[in-house]
Amino acid sequence: MKAVHFGAGNIGRGFIGHMLSASDYDVCFVARNPKKISLLQKRQEYPITLANNEQDTTIVNNVTAINVNEQHRVAEEIASADLITTAVGVSALGDIAEPIAKGIYLRMKANNYNPLHIIACENAIGGSTRLKKRIYPFLDEPTRAKAERYISFPNAAVDRIVPAQNHEDPLQVTVEPFYEWVVHRPALLDGFKEIEGVHYVDSLEPYIERKMFTVNTGHCVAAYFGYLAGLKTIRQVMSNTALRAKVRHVMEETGAMLIRKHGFNAETHQKYIDTILGRFANPNLTDQVTRVARSPLRKLSPHDRLVRPAMQASEFGIEIPHLTSAMAAAMLFDDKRDEEAMKLQHFIHEDGLSPFIRERMGIPEEHVLHQHIITCYEELQEHKVPKVLT
Ligand SMILES: NC(=O)c1ccc[n+]([C@@H]2O[C@H](COP(=O)([O-])OP(=O)(O)OC[C@H]3O[C@@H](n4cnc5c(N)ncnc54)[C@H](O)[C@@H]3O)[C@@H](O)[C@H]2O)c1
Numbered sequence: 001m002k003a004v005h006f007g008a009g010n011i012g013r014g015f016i017g018h019m020l021s022a023s024d025y026d027v028c029f030v031a032r033n034p035k036k037i038s039l040l041q042k043r044q045e046y047p048i049t050l051a052n053n054e055q056d057t058t059i060v061n062n063v064t065a066i067n068v069n070e071q072h073r074v075a076e077e078i079a080s081a082d083l084i085t086t087a088v089g090v091s092a093l094g095d096i097a098e099p100i101a102k103g104i105y106l107r108m109k110a111n112n113y114n115p116l117h118i119i120a121c122e123n124a125i126g127g128s129t130r131l132k133k134r135i136y137p138f139l140d141e142p143t144r145a146k147a148e149r150y151i152s153f154p155n156a157a158v159d160r161i162v163p164a165q166n167h168e169d170p171l172q173v174t175v176e177p178f179y180e181w182v183v184h185r186p187a188l189l190d191g192f193k194e195i196e197g198v199h200y201v202d203s204l205e206p207y208i209e210r211k212m213f214t215v216n217t218g219h220c221v222a223a224y225f226g227y228l229a230g231l232k233t234i235r236q237v238m239s240n241t242a243l244r245a246k247v248r249h250v251m252e253e254t255g256a257m258l259i260r261k262h263g264f265n266a267e268t269h270q271k272y273i274d275t276i277l278g279r280f281a282n283p284n285l286t287d288q289v290t291r292v293a294r295s296p297l298r299k300l301s302p303h304d305r306l307v308r309p310a311m312q313a314s315e316f317g318i319e320i321p322h323l324t325s326a327m328a329a330a331m332l333f334d335d336k337r338d339e340e341a342m343k344l345q346h347f348i349h350e351d352g353l354s355p356f357i358r359e360r361m362g363i364p365e366e367h368v369l370h371q372h373i374i375t376c377y378e379e380l381q382e383h384k385v386p387k388v389l390t
């Protein structure tokens with residue numbers, strides 16, 4: 001069985017490539033970095049190290065790579081693949097839509113009607129569906145009709161913390177021991193080769209919302225408050241009693257919403273939160289605050305980890321003072337190396353807070369959260385150091 005994976009970055013090598021290879025898939029990475037591509041082609045394997053006390057290392061094998069710019073080769077790989085996965089960042093899905101469409105066209109022209117599954121492994125709700133919407137406009141009508149029959153786009157949730165890497169070997173990747181990959185089972189076609197360790201579920205929404213609104217909400221809260229406090233790593237943030245409490249409070253607020261919406265058991269959910277706090281504090285993992293805070297416009301967008309749980313909690317009448325202040329903290333993220341942070345600051349500077357909250361976060365003026373966010377923002381701006389630290 002052959003898998004084509006777009007993006008040979010942290011999660012691509014550190015999680016998806018590893019899982020696929022362990023399930024006897026041959027993995028072809030479609031990548032951009034020429035050095036990594038040439039090393040993957042030459043070695044056909046790379047080491048992955050667990051961030052535990054033993055630093056357990058395994059070798060991921062049966063891998064190779066091609067450059068995304070070699071359009072014909074990419075199309076040929078897709079034409080003969082059984083599975084396509086992506087981990088390029090949700091904002092980059094549009095960039096890989098046309099190459100994938102070209103592969104689908106070639107596949108159908110060659111009358112390859114074996115089932116093909118395309119799974120976006122991004123931090124987004126409905127990531128594979130979004131990718132499908134970007135691919136279809138590149139297909140002509142007959143190819144689209146065949147794609148409807150023989151190609152499926154199961155949505156998924158992926159969870160494993162893989163920080164930015166800094167090894168002598170550019171292919172080596174250190175990952176946390178924990179992992180969870182959940183795939184929407186009803187979207188699987190006959191003939192799908194199951195990936196070992198993946199959890200297949202009939203309804204994905206509870207899983208993706210639980211993951212994004214606990215792990216990712218809590219993570220970015222640690223990052224945005226940590227940034228304001230001048231801290232560099234998530235571990236440092238978690239060592240600060242007040243900041244750790246802040247992260248926990250936010251996860252408990254989103255937890256109240258998730259428990260109400262999905263009927264989760266409160267005790268089990270609390271254990272889930274405790275496990276995540278432990279993962280963030282992992283002494284063997286160094287994760288930069290700026291990586292976790294990256295792309296604040298995406299993180300503050302209406303369907304992402306801050307606004308969506310906040311709006312849903314509001315609908316249930318659940319109070320969310322900590323989550324509200326976290327949104328304000330995100331709006332103060334001004335790392336000059338982050339393109340979205342610069343755009344965010346430019347927008348707020350030129351147009352003001354209220355238009356930003358209305359237009360980019362999708363929270364209208366009349367919504368109770370709108371003014372609360374402004375109040376929190378002004379407080380945080382005035383105190384510079386977050387109040388939780390004083
Ligand atoms: N790192 C994590 O802890 C983690 C965990 C779960 C999910 N995710 C999600 O996985 C995705 C990737 O995150 P990451 O941390 O691995 O980032 P990353 O920057 O390490 O990897 C992304 C890779 O995609 C490549 N890429 C971008 N555009 C491309 C294109 N057009 N064609 C081919 N390759 C392209 C980049 O060169 C890079 O190597 C994101 O959606 C992220 O939210 C990350």
Ligand SMILES: O=P(O)(O)OC[C@@H](O)[C@@H](O)[C@H](O)[C@H](O)CO
Pocket residue numbers: 123158159160161162215216219220291292293294295
């Ligand atoms: O990848 P992002 O930018 O959506 O979010 C940053 C981190 O929170 C994220 O990468 C986590 O490490 C990961 O989602 C854990 O499963």
